[in-house]
Each structure stands twice: as structure tokens, then as C-alpha cells.
Amino acid sequence: MTNIRDLAREANVSVTTVSRVLNDHPYVANEKRQAVREAIEKLGYIRNQTAVHLSTGMTKTVGVMLPFVDHPYHAAILQGIAQAAFDASYRFLTWQTNYVETHEQLALDALAQQEIDALIVVSHSLPLSAILSYEQYGPIVFCEHHEDVAAVYIDHYTAFQQGLAHLRQQGHTSIGICLGRPDSTNSLARKHAYQEVVRDEFVYEQTLTIEDGATVARRWMQQKQRPTAILTASDHVAAGLILELRKQGYQVPGDLSVIGFDGSELAEVLAMTTIAIPYATIGRHAFQLTVREDLVARPQIEVPSTFIAGTTVLPHT
Amino acid sequence: MTNIRDLAREANVSVTTVSRVLNDHPYVANEKRQAVREAIEKLGYIRNQTAVHLSTGMTKTVGVMLPFVDHPYHAAILQGIAQAAFDASYRFLTWQTNYVETHEQLALDALAQQEIDALIVVSHSLPLSAILSYEQYGPIVFCEHHEDVAAVYIDHYTAFQQGLAHLRQQGHTSIGICLGRPDSTNSLARKHAYQEVVRDEFVYEQTLTIEDGATVARRWMQQKQRPTAILTASDHVAAGLILELRKQGYQVPGDLSVIGFDGSELAEVLAMTTIAIPYATIGRHAFQLTVREDLVARPQIEVPSTFIAGTTVLPHT
């Protein structure tokens, strides 16, 4: 591998001059600049990024800690990050954690070891305090709401309120909800919105997948007291719920009104009533926060959710 | 930042000994090892990975060049890569290219600049030869079939043959196909399988999204000569096709039989007949190829596709 010293020798200049040419610095005579360019060409020189990183103390790389690379909404956030990082000439490393704490730890280690300049936490299992103790090593931005933390998030409380309000407008009073991981920040906010307005309690927890939605359907069918509408925590769960009910001969929305959450392709395909979340936007903002100068002030950005009227809700009669 | 020199001073040993302790090398007296450990603890030392990378000439990082982070099957490949890389204590950098050649180039540059040890090309626009000219800088593995290249791929020819055979068994003779990017390796293989057995030509090109599927539906409705069955290039296209037809009052599969491709959640939800591809497996194999010692032999791995009988095909009468 040829290095800048070789170039300097070839072009009859100092390594400093070579470095200046490489980085488009001013104060280089045109002929010397030319000489360096020719040397680069002749020797087939290619800059070693690792050396740049060591010398500058920066990697121009952000880390992303997220549970699953291939779950639609995590992937959508990742796509937003990818786009914003690209625009800023940054790269990103991804840690797929499966919500396993030891895996999450590896992303934190990378920050401490200066492998990444900043870390975006899309979702996590580790206690917040454990993560925040790594802020000394670099910026950490969350895609979930937490107090006193740099974050970009959607207000799940308000989003769920929108859904509940719609159902109540349609005359539903016996309303159920599906939650994902029961203790997550999101679930707590959703539950909060729910308990404020709903008398009967139909809470289905630990629902994450299409299959979980089908399970909810089976539980619903066996219940004596049934809600007439269910607000789910994701379009996936809603899809599983809807399709299982229809398979068993029930009508959706005739027998049960269902609202999804995410605004995914699934919702589009099933013409589902849902609450759309601009996940890519969350990712873009998250990246932009990592490079913001006033990050110490721990700015927070709330992105809006959008109620989408579909065909899976009917008025309750 | 405290470094190994500080540790050496604190523990009264040489930097070499410190390095040995750090890397669990033999030939270190227990008491010295202990002294170093204590110094690490006391000074709060954390290893700088960039320096390790520079010194070893490796980054333990692979690059992934792929068009879209959030398209389901690309994300599924990425998830396989993430998993295999994790198992091997590797990290991965992702370049989302949108099929833009200048973006793809950045991933190649990263390989040349030793920012990554190897590159996985999930899909690309650049000419193959342009990519292969970077093999001098490190291993390059493809997730598509090309001659004389390290690759893991599915045989689109055989996969499409399966679908066509099924339709013909069901009595269909007037069969259409949807293709994605018309000149991609995959499309050519698919077209090949198609033209071998089908008389009438109903080829719908440039179909990639759900919306494209709806467009195909509108074209189909306007045709005087119509195929009785369509083999699509993705579940997305099939979903758009099916839903638009149903919206317009046509029966699927009554008026048109449809076969998807991918085996995605969409297919599951619509109970679609489709051809399932183990995308995560492709990703895993791709990563494993990058670290294989006999990579110079340019090994190729073919992964099998699976025909999934659903409810979107009826016999032609």
C-alpha cells in the first residue's frame, strides 16, 4: 500500500503538502498540487480511512441499536437514518439486538471504544440509566420518549387518544386494546390514554406479530364479555386479528371493529383503519440530532401521527 | 483518554505486556497480569478500536451494498447478514444505494480505503466488471447469480418454472408474467423460463411496487386478449394486482389466477399462492462466504425456493 510519504517522495514535496492536497486545503501552489495529483495517479494511491479516523479522533460513523433489522417499522426508521447519514457523508453501523441486553451492550461498547461517534437507540431493553452512563463517550439519541434525554418520538398517548376518540364517536363503549411489550414506554403511554376514557378493561398484552393477532382473535371469540372494537398496537397484530376472525366466519368490521397502528403496507393492502407513523422521518431526525451542536441541551422532537380512515371500523349500534 | 502507555506506567510494566494482557496472550506472569488489570480498573481504560484497526490492518467490518433498507426482502437479507456477522464478532456498514451508481461507488471506495474488510453486494446497477475491479482490495460476494463470481443466489429460472408448471397443471395456457427491472439477472432468468413454455406473450415489465401491481391490473382489464393467470415478480406486485382487480369487481382467482413471489407477510395475509425465498439464509451464507478461506475459488451457493399453495389460483376451465 502506498502512503502519503511515498507520494511526498514521488512529488518532491512534504507529507504536509500531500495532506493539504488530499483535503483540498488552501495555500498550495498549483504546480505542487499538480505534482501531487500526478503522483497519486502514478502510484495508484488510495487513502486509508482507518488512519484518518485515528488521526482525527472521529470515524464519521454513527451506530444504530435496534431490535430487528427486518421488522417493517424498524426498517423504516433505519431507512430514514440511512438517508440522513448519507446526506451528511456519514456511515452507520447497525447492532441488531433482538432485545437481548448483552447484545445491546455491544453497541454501547462501540461508542466507548470510539468505533462510532454517536449512537441512535431505536428501542432497548437495558435500563435507561445503564445506557445514559455512556453519554460521556458520545451523543446518544433515542427514538422513544424519555424524560431529559435527546429524543425524537411520536406521542403514543395522543395517537391512541385519536383512535379511541374515533371509536367512541362511532358509538363504541366496550373497547379493547392490544399492547406490545407491556412495560415499554410506548405501552405505558397507550395504556394511560386507554384507562382515562374506558370503563371496561379488555387489555391484550404481549402482542407483537401477525400470529399474536390471531391469538387475540381466538381469545376474543371465547370471551363472554367482548369488546365491540379493538385498538391494536401494530398493523401486524391487527392483520392477524382481522384475518383469523374472518376465517372463523366473523365479520370485520361487522362483529368487531379494528384499528391498526403504523400505517404500513399491510394496512394499505387490507384497507385498514389505522394510525400512520412517519417512521422514516423519525430516523432522519434522529440522525440529525446526533450531529447537532446543542445536543447537550437534550432537544426533543415530536413527530405527528395521522389517523387514516379505512374500512375496518363501523358504527356500533 | 488513557492509553496503554499510561497503563504500562501505572502497572510498572511495558506496553507490550499491557497489550498481551489485553489480548489474552500467554507468557505473562500472573502478578503482572494482575497489576495491569488493576491499572485498567483504576484508570478507567477503554481500548481504542480505531487504533487496533490501523495496527492490525483489519476492521472486522463488512460492507453491505443494497438498494433499499426498508424493502421487505432486502431487509430480510440484511437480517441474515446481521445475524451471521454478529455470530462471527463482525460488524456491518450499510450503503443504501437506491440503485444510484454514484452511491454504489461509495461502497466500493470504502473497500478500497480499507474501511471494510469485505463487501456484500445484495443488488446493483453498476456493471459487473466495474464492481469486480475492486476485488483486488478485498472479498466481494454477490447475492445474485453471475458467472465466475462468489455468490449465493436462488435459481430464478427454476423458481419460475415451478410457478409456470403449477399454472399449466391447472389448465392455464394463456399465462402472463410481471418482471421487475427488465435487464436484471433475475428478470432474464425468469423470462427465459417463461419463453420456454409459453406461446402467448403477456409480459408486464418494470413492476416493483404494490402500486405497479394495480397498474398491471388496469392494463389487464383493458386488454382484449387477456391471460388467465399471471406469475408476478414479487408479492407486492401480486398484492396490488389482486386488490385492484377485486376493487373493480373482478374475482381473484375466478377471473384471474395470480402467483406471488417472495413468501412475504403480504402473501401470508392474503393467503396468496407464492414462491417462498429464504432471504435471511441468503444473507447468512453471503456473510459466511466473505470470511471463507477458499473465496478465491469463487464458490457459489444456491438456495432453494419453495412453492406455497395458497388461494389465488384456480384451475382454468
Add this chain to the structure above:
DNA sequence: TTGTACGCGTTATCAT
């Protein structure tokens, strides 16, 4: 405008 010399933090070589 240019160059010298050193620092970045680690691993590897080679001698002892």
C-alpha cells in the same frame, strides 16, 4: 506557501 517533527493508540518484531 512549505516543511519538519510529532502525536494518534495499538500491535508486532526481535532481542534478551
Add this chain to the structure above:
DNA sequence: ATGATAACGCGTACAA
């Protein structure tokens, strides 16, 4: 078993 020292390749005070 241990250590001195030379890489690794680049950026940058500082001096000229």
C-alpha cells in the same frame, strides 16, 4: 517471561 522499539498511515502545530 519481558521489554524497547519500530511500524501502521494520516493530520497538524509550529517554525520557517
